Amino acid sequence: MNRVPVIHMEAVTKKYYIGEPNELQILFDIGLDIYEGEFVSIVGASGSGKSTLMNIIGLLDRQTDGKYLLNGTDTSQLDDTELSHIRNKEIGFVFQNFNLIPKLTALKNVEMPLLYAGMSQRKRTERAMELIRLVGMEDRYSHDPSELSGGHKQRIAIARAMANQPSIILADEPTGALDTKTGRMVMDLFHKLHKEEGKTIVLITHSPELASETERMLTISDGRIVSDFERGKGE
């Protein structure tokens, strides 16, 4: 395939406490290409470096070494403002602990990325309501996060992640804090976004069943990608 990958990584490493006696390397020599429309799951033991990799992909953190191109742009040259713009427009985050802003209604939470994109209040409300309908939460849009169940919170968080039609959705153990049933519903929502909206999705999960539902599965162990399994293709 010669199309440009959404994510392209070459020899990416991550170290903490650089130059100190307790120097700690978390990621080793990561090489990775993720293409548009792919639904990729990342599995691996706790502490293996999955979140660290995800945060680098999401431009929340920087790699220590190596090259990372997002939509063909070398991210190592970007300043804080440019990184913020890219996070706002190109990346949608879904966290294990939802990370909704307390005391703001579901609607206001979904509006947040639109607000930072500079959209007018009227358009924001319109778009946010559309997203809330997409995740089936229209009867709860005026509730505060504290009034929502875990599954509902995560659906609002997914609506928020979709707000600016990002080119990639990053979900770090989105079902980790949910019971099996609601976790199932959230997973179904990702499938829907993938199939109906054609979203590129990277999902970290602990559950082998959920991982096996995705078309591609990466396994990380001690900071290295040890397997890259594509359904129908083999490794």
Next chain:
Amino acid sequence: MNFLESIKMAFTSLAINKLRSFLTMLGIIIGISAVITITTIGNSISQTLSGTFDQLGTSKLTIYPDIRDDNDGYHDLPDDEQLTLEMVQDLIKRHPNELTYSCNTLYQGSEVVSENGNSFKTLMFGVSDDYFDQFKKQIVKGRAVSKGDMEEQKYTCLVSEIFTQQYFEHPDDAIGSTVKFLGADGTNVRLTIVGVMEYTDLEKNQLGVNKAKSIYDIRTWVFFPYNTMLKIQGLEPKETILEAAEIGWTKNCDKETAKLYIQKYFEPIYRNDEVWEMHIYDEAQIFGMIDTVLTVVTVAISVIAAISLIVGGVGVMNIMLVSILERTREIGVRKALGALNGDIRKQFVIEAIIICLTGGLIGVIIGIMNGVLLSKIASLLLTTMAPEYAEYIVLTVQPSIPAIVISLGFSMLTGLIFGYYPAKRAGNMNPIDALRYE
């Protein structure tokens, strides 16, 4: 993200912690309300004074010979030539379109016999035509002594309502009637009434109107032209010695220039006098002094307020730091969603400014209420304790607008200064560290 959004967001997050926001504001509320209370009182006093002075018509300077400040204590009896009418007229002649003068002197007491035979006493004053300028309101019938009356030395006069009640069987007949005044020295004068005035409460008090058993016991005042008085006395201006003279000025001149003219005129006359000098008394100077005192008090309060603003500002900074620490995760989330460092910074600076400005506004409102309340109490005290003066005192309650504007400006500045550092820290947070913060 635009400014309005930031303001909305700031209000939202302040509303979440109402009690804490209020406690944070307290220092600022106290400081600002103190300043506004004091400035409202000060401004009201100034306004009241100037209103009162306007009413009393102090747009005149009084000049009179006075002992020099540097005199060693020994001085001769007053010299006959100290201040004569001629000097005053001469001074006016030098600046005819700029200066005016007025004279008013007690002529003498005299007795009048009324239409129905009752006799009563009056006090006669020789006054110049501008004497009633400030008291026009008191003239209820006819007119005051005019310039023509003065120049032509006419035998006219202005009497009071009480006089007409004393003299006439039908007080309405007063205007145009001629009355005979019997002087203490045996001479008598006939004057034609051209106007009737009423007394103010203060004057009635002085005359003992309410205490008099019979209306004929009241010794009323009669005003007649100054020049007519001179004619009766057979005095020339040169021989007329004045205790004091009132110098006024026209639109072509102002008070300071008038003072200068007076000094220039009397300087050669008094140059070699070791005992006397011509003193210029300006009633408004007292007003100026009160104003100075008020300014000093205001400045002192402002300094205290500034200190309380600083203390309040440190409180705001402290609370902002706490709030930012508490909301670290929120900051991380906002950054993950695309907030710029500047967006976060703006959000927290605006929050700090709004805390301070709201505190300032509450302070202003409390201050104005305090000021109005105290002024009302003052007016109540005045009307119950000195009712005879109440009429003269135009009590105005007027918060000082510049003080309000400056106070609010300083409140905002406090928010900006003390909010900036915490806000900058929030803005510069690393998104992943903020998100992972426990």
